[in-house]
Amino acid sequence: MPKDFRATTLERAIGRQLAGWRNERELSLAEAGQRVGFSSAKLSMMENAVQPSAPVDVMALGYVYKVPTPQWQAVVLRAQYAEHARTRALNNEPNFDPAADFTNLVFEATSLRVFTTDLVPAVFQLGGYTNAAMLTDDPVRIARLTMVREAWSARLGDKDPLTVQAVFPEAVLRQVVGGPRVMKAQLLHLMEVSEHPTVSLQVVPRAAGAYPAMGSPFTLLEFPHRQHNDVAYLETFIKGEYFEEPGLTEQCAQRFTGLQQLALGTGESLELIAEAAAEL
Incomplete structure (x- = not known):
């Protein structure tokens, strides 16, 4: 994660969605992290958009939380879009104006x-x-x-x-x-x-x-x-x-x-x- 990371509104929305999934299942950060194999610190940073949510991590959480497939797939697509946009910005690729x-x-x-x-x-x-x-x-x-x-x-x-x-x-x-x-x-x-x-x-x-x-x-x-x-x-x-x-x-x-x-x-x-x- 770059030191100057600043979450976009899309990345913050993804984090809220991940937190919502966990809260719906009444799991603590430690319990959820243990199930998916993440540290509670990593999961907290994803939910609060302190670090980007990788599409593969979103997919893993959707699977572990037993979220209906269309729902977690939609969030994975958003995470992929956010990841692509960030890579493009870091590489200074010109944007269409x-x-x-x-x-x-x-x-x-x-x-x-x-x-x-x-x-x-x-x-x-x-x-x-x-x-x-x-x-x-x-x-x-x-x-x-x-x-x-x-x-x-x-x-x-x-x-x-x-x-x-x-x-x-x-x-x-x-x-x-x-x-x-x-x-x-x-x-x-x-x-x-x-x-x-x-x-x-x-x-x-x-x-x-x-x-x-x-x-x-x-x-x-x-x-x-x-x-x-x-x-x-x-x-x-x-x-x-x-x-x-x-x-x-x-x-x-x-x-x-x-x-x-x-x-x-x-x-x-x-x-x-x-x-x-x-x-x-």
């Missing part, structure tokens, strides 16, 4: 369904708005957002242009990012892009109250090839993440449909955008 890759998916997609909670969708942001929103302290993220906007612009002239459906709450229009001049330019730009036949903008009015996916922005991408599943993209200021399991992307699609049903229509949304711009 969805935030850096996202622009490529924008180029490849046939449609984007975008829900934002506090900012104008990245594909429609002007440079001044992006700089102000990022407080100019994150040049890498600013560059990535710029690339996303440019990717959408480049697709406008395609034979099969990218379709963008965007939904966001009214608060996005009222938050004066970058000052009145920058914000007014951004709102006027939204009005301009809404004229494209491949763009749909809908605003959730303040009077709507709670709405689906509240506080959880996401982008759902669809692709032309049958072999390519839909992808949901979520991003914070720390990192971006892809979700590709059909069940999860379907949840996003359902939330988006609910948002569209609750939001104002495109015409009423445009009027609200124009109203917000006129007030600046």
